[in-house]
Amino acid sequence: MSMNPAVAQLNEVVDWFIPADIVADVEMRKQARVFLYSHVFGPYIGNTVPLALYLFDPRPGYQIEVLAAAISAFWIFPIVLRVVGHYYLLATISIQNLIFCILWSCFFYGGVASPTLPWVLTIPLLALFYVGSSPKMRLVALGIFAVNLAGFLYLYNVVGHPDSPIPENAVEALGIVSTIAASLYVAMMAMVYANALASQVELEAEMREHMATAAELTRAAKEAERAGAAKGDFLAKISHELRTPLNAVIGYSEMLLEDMAAGGESESVSDVKKIHSAGHFLLKLVNEVLDLSKIEAGKMDVHTEAVDLPGLIESIGERYRALARQNDLDFVVECGPALGKIRTDPSKLEHAIGQLIDNAIKYTHQGRITLSAGLEAGPKRMEAKISVRDTGVGIAAERFDSLFEQFNLDGDTSASKYGGTGLGLALSQKISRLLGGDLVFESKLNVGSCFTIKIPVDAQQAGEDDRVVGEAIREAEAFHQQLRRLVGRAKTEGADASGKLPGMRAAVNG
Amino acid sequence: MAKILLVEDNEINRDMLTRRLRRCGFEVCSAIDGPTGVALASRERPDLILMDVALGAMDGWEATELIKASPQTAHIPVIALTAHALASDREKSVVVGCSDFDTKPVDMPRLLAKIHGCLAVSSLPLAL
Numbered sequence: 001m002s003m004n005p006a007v008a009q010l011n012e013v014v015d016w017f018i019p020a021d022i023v024a025d026v027e028m029r030k031q032a033r034v035f036l037y038s039h040v041f042g043p044y045i046g047n048t049v050p051l052a053l054y055l056f057d058p059r060p061g062y063q064i065e066v067l068a069a070a071i072s073a074f075w076i077f078p079i080v081l082r083v084v085g086h087y088y089l090l091a092t093i094s095i096q097n098l099i100f101c102i103l104w105s106c107f108f109y110g111g112v113a114s115p116t117l118p119w120v121l122t123i124p125l126l127a128l129f130y131v132g133s134s135p136k137m138r139l140v141a142l143g144i145f146a147v148n149l150a151g152f153l154y155l156y157n158v159v160g161h162p163d164s165p166i167p168e169n170a171v172e173a174l175g176i177v178s179t180i181a182a183s184l185y186v187a188m189m190a191m192v193y194a195n196a197l198a199s200q201v202e203l204e205a206e207m208r209e210h211m212a213t214a215a216e217l218t219r220a221a222k223e224a225e226r227a228g229a230a231k232g233d234f235l236a237k238i239s240h241e242l243r244t245p246l247n248a249v250i251g252y253s254e255m256l257l258e259d260m261a262a263g264g265e266s267e268s269v270s271d272v273k274k275i276h277s278a279g280h281f282l283l284k285l286v287n288e289v290l291d292l293s294k295i296e297a298g299k300m301d302v303h304t305e306a307v308d309l310p311g312l313i314e315s316i317g318e319r320y321r322a323l324a325r326q327n328d329l330d331f332v333v334e335c336g337p338a339l340g341k342i343r344t345d346p347s348k349l350e351h352a353i354g355q356l357i358d359n360a361i362k363y364t365h366q367g368r369i370t371l372s373a374g375l376e377a378g379p380k381r382m383e384a385k386i387s388v389r390d391t392g393v394g395i396a397a398e399r400f401d402s403l404f405e406q407f408n409l410d411g412d413t414s415a416s417k418y419g420g421t422g423l424g425l426a427l428s429q430k431i432s433r434l435l436g437g438d439l440v441f442e443s444k445l446n447v448g449s450c451f452t453i454k455i456p457v458d459a460q461q462a463g464e465d466d467r468v469v470g471e472a473i474r475e476a477e478a479f480h481q482q483l484r485r486l487v488g489r490a491k492t493e494g495a496d497a498s499g500k501l502p503g504m505r506a507a508v509n510g
Numbered sequence: 511m512a513k514i515l516l517v518e519d520n521e522i523n524r525d526m527l528t529r530r531l532r533r534c535g536f537e538v539c540s541a542i543d544g545p546t547g548v549a550l551a552s553r554e555r556p557d558l559i560l561m562d563v564a565l566g567a568m569d570g571w572e573a574t575e576l577i578k579a580s581p582q583t584a585h586i587p588v589i590a591l592t593a594h595a596l597a598s599d600r601e602k603s604v605v606v607g608c609s610d611f612d613t614k615p616v617d618m619p620r621l622l623a624k625i626h627g628c629l630a631v632s633s634l635p636l637a638l
Contacts, residue, residue: 240593243593243614243615244520244522244523245522246615247522247523247526247614247615247616248522248523248526250615251523251526251527251530251615251616252526254530254618255526255529255530255533258533283615
């Protein structure tokens with residue numbers, strides 16, 4: 001629903017008078033807007049009545065000046081609202097002033113037969129517009145009206161009243177002017193109220209839309225979480241089920257190899273060895289899938305302890321030195337100075353480093369593998385850097401972006417050629433991140449690659465980062481709740497506003 | 511000759527491990543579930559028990575606790591065998607009274623080293 005630009009401009013003018021504490025409240029702002037329209041533009045219409053009285057009264061006196069002054073006093077209300085606030089008190093005083101204006105003119109110009117009597121109709125209408133859904137304020141408005149009316153009737157009938165000085169032929173003309181002015185005023189107020197209602201409906205629709213989006217997002221997030229958990233569970237189960245038959249394949253082929261070694265049957269040995277190594281390969285793949293699925297499902301536990309980094313690096317180096325030799329490669333371990341203990345999960349770190357060395361050996365045909373460790377001041381904290389550098393085939397620049405994707409093996413070089421599972425780098429990266437760090441690399445085709453694990457020297461600090469993320473999530477949740485609360489209120493207001501509509505139509509038509 | 515009780519519910523694994531242990535010179539008896547394992551432990555009085563933890567209704571942890579609760583079988587060392595090398599499994603094996611812990615698939619030389627280690631420790635009081 002788009003708003004007429006002229007109306008938008010007028011709204012801007014009257015909105016200037018609304019104090020800040022009311023602007024924030026949707027219901028109050030709607031009432032205040034109607035109140036302001038009435039007080040900014042109403043006196044122009046209202047003052048036509050004293051003007052007409054001045055013209056038709058042969059002896060115009062103080063009573064007309066008082067009426068004009070009382071009507072013009074309405075112009076002060078917006079300024080008072082802007083400066084002092086106290087909306088409901090102002091609304092009450094305004095209603096009292098309106099009743100005074102009407103009864104004052106009735107008193108001097110014919111009592112219940114006065115041409116200004118149609119204005120009485122505006123009182124309940126305005127009371128409803130100004131005080132909105134507050135039952136207490138409605139009662140107050142009704143009470144004021146009753147007290148005024150009783151006082152008026154007592155004064156007019158018991159104490160006595162002046163005779164109307166308006167000549168009989170002018171009464172009709174005055175009645176027409178007064179009724180037209182009252183109708184104009186009611187029509188204006190009805191339009192303003194309808195306009196306020198429309199913008200509220202618009203706001204509600206917008207809120208409902210936001211709410212629906214939020215609900216949709218929540219649902220989608222839950223769905224994704226469920227799907228992720230289901231996938232993780234499935235992979236864990238399948239991996240477990242795959243291990244049992246693999247145990248048999250590996251175990252029995254080992255037994256066969258033992259038999260063959262004892263019995264000297266050499267022709268089948270290479271076949272059984274193939275079964276055995278294929279079984280081992282499959283087992284490695286299954287283990288890696290299991291690890292990846294556990295990390296992705298958030299089920300991989302991290303057990304931090306004080307780890308002697310040089311000792312860990314040396315022991316890893318020891319383990320891989322022989323494998324490197326078998327492949328005619330030099331294997332060098334370099335530990336930086338002052339490299340002491342760090343707090344991390346040693347078995348996970350070892351696993352991640354092992355994957356990198358496996359890869360380096362796989363993709364290097366000659367030269368050397370260098371395993372090095374050192375400390376470095378990172379952007380936020382001290383970091384341990386563990387690098388695996390090789391003089392291997394290297395990685396083409398166009399593959400950099402997809403390098404950590406699962407099952408991403410070097411284009412023309414298949415898994416069978418290098419014996420890789422295609423999960424090693426992805427797993428190594430995920431473990432590094434699990435330990436609060438990351439895996440980075442640099443590489444040049446046909447020159448070599450260097451993969452570096454950077455992890456915080458204290459995993460507790462990584463935990464601190466998690467706390468910040470947790471706070472952000474809590475904030476998002478609070479926002480969601482606020483939205484839910486706003487929509488809840490918009491709903492009740494909507495019901496309330498639609499309840500008022502028939503009454504308002506009746507007032508306009510009547 | 512040392513006698514080993516193997517508690518393992520998977521037939522292939524049971525057959526394979528039984529035969530491989532026999533080849534290595536052990537006397538082997540086997541049980542297919544927890545209750546049978548507990549009963550065999552008390553009847554056969556093995557020198558060592560290899561306990562798969564992922565059994566049926568009564569898991570390996572429970573069976574180990576029962577074996578450790580009985581005065582006749584409490585002294586028998588138990589090596590737990592699990593599919594995953596989880597730190598929580600390792601801790602649990604210590605809590606229920608296992609002497610050692612290994613992961614499946616078994617690496618024969620590694621498992622044999624653990625078996626010999628446990629047997630050496632449990633035979634110490636006899637030697638004294």
